Amino acid sequence: MKTARGLLVTHLRCEYLVDPLGIDERTPRLSWELESDRRGARQVAYRVRVASTPEKLAAGQPDRWDSGRVETGQTTHVEYAGKPLGSRDTCHWSVEVWDETGATSTSATARWTMGLLDPREWTASWVAADPEIFRRDPQATIPTLTEPGTPVLFRKEFEITTPVRRATVYATARGVFELRLGGRRIGDDLFAPEWTDYDKRIHYRTYDVTELVRAGPNVLAATLGDGWWTGYVGWQETRARYDNLENSICVQLELELQDGGRVVVGTDASWRCDTGPILSSDFQMGETYDARRERVGWTFAGPLAAAMSESPWPWLPAKVVAPPAAVLVAQRSEPVRVIESFVPVAMHEQTPGVFIFDLGQNIAGFVQLRLANVTAGTRVTLRHGERLNPDGSLYTENLRRAKSTDVYVTRGGLEEVWTPHFTFHGFQYVEVTGLAAIGVNNLTGCAISSATAPVGQFECSNPEVNRLWLNGVWSQRDNFISVPTDCPQRDERLGWMGDAQVFLRTATCNQDVAAFFTKWMTDVEDAQTTDGIFPDVAPRPREDVRFVGLDGLGGGAGWADAGVIVPWTMWRVYGDHRIIQRHWRAMVAWLDWVERKNPRGIREHELGNNYGDWLCIPTDTSFRTQSPMKTFLATAYWADDAVKLARMARVIGREEDARRFDAMAARVRQAFQAEYVRADGQLTVETQTAYVLALTFDLLPPEMRRRAAERLVANIRDLGWHLSTGFIGVSHLNPTLTLAGHADVAYRLLLQDTFPSWLYPVKHGATTIWERWNGWTREDGFFNPQMNSFNHYSLGSIGEWLFRHVAGIELDPEVPGYERFVLRPYVNPVLAHARASYRTMHGEIVSEWKLDGWRLTWNVRIPANTLARVVFPSPPGAGVTENNAPLETSPGISDVRRDGDTLTCLAAGGSYAFETVVPAS
Ligand code: RAM
DSSP states (O other), rough: OOOOOOOOOEEEETTTBBSSBOOOOOEEEEEEEOOOOOOOOOEEEEEEEESHHHHHTTOOOOOOOOOOEEEEOOSSOEESSSSSSOTTEEEEEEEEEETTOEEEEEOEEEEEOOOOOOGGGGOOOEEETTTTTHHHHTOOOOOOSOOOOEEEEEEEEEOOSSOEEEEEEEEESSEEEEEETEEESSSSBBSSSSSSOOOTTEEEEEEOTTTTSSSSSEEEHHHHHEEHHHOOOOSOOBBBBBSSSEEEEEEEEEEEEETTEEEEEETTTTTTTEEOOOOETTTTEEEEEEEHHHOOOTSSEEEEHHHHTOOSSSSSSOOOOOOOOSSSOOOOSSOOEEEEEEOOOOEEEEEETTTEEEEEEEEEEEEEEEOOSTTTTOOOEEEEEEEEEETTSEEEEGTOOOOEEEEEEEOBBOOOOEEOOOOOOEEEEEEEEEOOOGGGGGGEEEEEEEEBBBOOOOOOOOOHHHHHHHHHHHHHHEEEEEOOOOOOSSSOOBOOOOOOOOOOHHHHHHHHHHHHHHHHHHHHHHTTTOOOOOOOOOSOOOOOOTTTTTTTTOTTTTTTTTHHHHHHHHHHHHHHHHHHHHHHHHHHHHHHHHHHHTSSSSSSOOOTTTOSSOSSSOOOOOOOOOOOHHHHHHHHHHHHHHHHHHHHHHHTTTTHHHHHHHHHHHHHHHHHHHBBHHHHHBBSSHHHHHHHHHTTOOSOOOGGGGHHHHHHHHHHTTTTTTOOOOHHHEEEHHHHHTTTTTTHHHHHHHHOOOSSSSHHHHTTTSSSSSTTSSEEEEETTTTGGGGOOHHHHHGGGTTHIIIIIIOEEOOOSSOOOTTTEEEEEOOOSSEEEEEEEEEETTTEEEEEEEEEETTEEEEEEEEEEEEEEEOOOTTTTOOOTTTTTTGGGGGOOOOEEETEEEEEEEEEEEEEEEEOOOOOO
């Protein structure tokens, strides 16, 4: 924990990002955090200053915006209200705050820059390869519907004669690119420009390359691969889901010269193209790279480099192609990057020459190969898998048609280091063949992910529970690759909405996913039909006869509803109103459509694929079928969507809409009760998920809640204290039990380690969350490989409960965004201690408790400028001390009250050391 006597202003962010470049939000929102060691430290006023240069900011000349002193405690989502922002504008900014003592404190300087706000500012042309480069090269493949083409190199030489003040690259593609300038890689992001609904919008990226340009000749170079544009997406070996088979790229380098001049180097017919060392590269299939074909020096300028970079054929002029109809928008979320590296923990030689490495962690990514003194032309093959067969060989059956095979053909010589470019695999094990000998030092596993910042840590006295939490974190990292996907390994990797929504709250506990989901919600809306139907996957590739099974994929209960749950959760967790405003019409259209189709108030029609409580026990993976449970689930979600919409309507000041959705919610709830609730509180559908949804969505008459919770517990007990929930029930299971007074049962489920349970996979070596409870069992081995991923996060949505109810860091029911929050751990002697830290928009919350018999020691940290309602599980008569003195006398504490079995107080920002006793029961 940092110390600060006064009040420090830290973590300045613009549109959730640290110093973003090239944004296209004209009214960006600014946020900062406050840090202090002083109890009760608060901001009473702020002043934001924004200037066009750091010098002006330092000199007190905020030429873009000076908010003046604003009397408020607000530190998040402060909307820029200065001079209108134009393309390429640079904004250097800082915040000055006044605290409750009258002292002031000023932040360090942060910045953001604006991108290209007007499409006419793209003066560069879109270029593609001259098909002749594939035809003349016997090793290259021409892209077809069934075969990926060879990635293409593009280069352009240009001369700089005047010193450059600032150099910026704007780049976009149909396909995915890597850029180089002067031989150096531009940026470290992978798979730019990432996945969107390409028919509607395509991202561009902005890079500051001032440090990379040199006086004299320069080369700007690009490698262009398939990615989501022409590569395999989804199942059935289907590629080229968008428009055409041709990748194309548009790059615009803008040089602002010291003398005030401006030079633009943009893609056009003067760029040259050729095939290169990458013979093929596809996300699902893998990459083949022949290092002997490297065009040495192709990214450098000058005649020598040019000569060295020649292949057997001359570079050919690039072909200018028509620009896309889709709009170009700035990428507004963290790019995909390598986030962690793994040295193998074990290796064995399966059969002579077949080496298998274990990374110790199931990741999404690829392997970096390092070889020395290998004969040129040696073909090294890497196959990737999540598990091993019982005989120690690589298990790849569950990849379905994803080949996940990389081939590296050596250059020969002292040392060669290689990583693939436009592919990734889901794997823990890698099989290497083609070399006589190899060791763990020859390869590194590179884990990739959308580089969202880690915000949460959980740790308790049970190592298996810790591993369970970590498995959820890894499944999140491995699957948040541009969009929240279901799995990173098999031929699927789609933005499944059900998976995303059940895991969303857990995701917010682990990483800062605000920008990530803001971006994805646009994909969700882009995929909505004109009727208002939200999709089941987003982005939804265009309907296509070749895209077997994905046509008409929408409206699934628990899947399509993510269109409401995402904005809702973003508001609750990050205090974001704008996402509600932006998607308001889409959400209303969705519920209007549901209502139109289901006049009876029971959501029984047009349920699309109707997945139900997907992968519950006993397993039911039937789709396009009806059952009382599926209709129950759908109706429950409808009622809850309406409640959420009513509440969100009020947040954005739409009282009339709010009343309409109140009425809708009431009507559906009534229909629900008439259809599914018996007079004695028993439900007509008797599954754990049914009880969980009825309770968590508050669909029962109040007097029946206790009875319903008891039936839920009885159901769990009758299964020998096992769960049976699928994707839909699982995330709510333990929170619902806890809030219904059965935290002991929730702990029992948490610690259960026989099948089916959360800890069963952990006990058997899982390092990520499995798709299904029975992905592998001791009795039956691997489940049917047709659908058996070992890296699917849905069942890992227990994570939120560890933060919310074990460590006890919970949202305030009224105030969003943790400006106010609740600290209320449900301690239980099955854990001797638990600790969570969680970085919110307002700073880091820490809750750490230890149980020693009935004695509870509980240390918490509450961010400056926030207020927590602290709830102690102390029985009547038991006192609470803070720092060894009575709670009531403690600075920062107010409103101490007894409330039945609990004692509560309000605590202002600061660190506290509480002690009390807990009830003996
Ligand atoms: C599977 C996906 C996903 C699930 C759908 C219904 O194919 O992997 O997890 O949401 O089906």
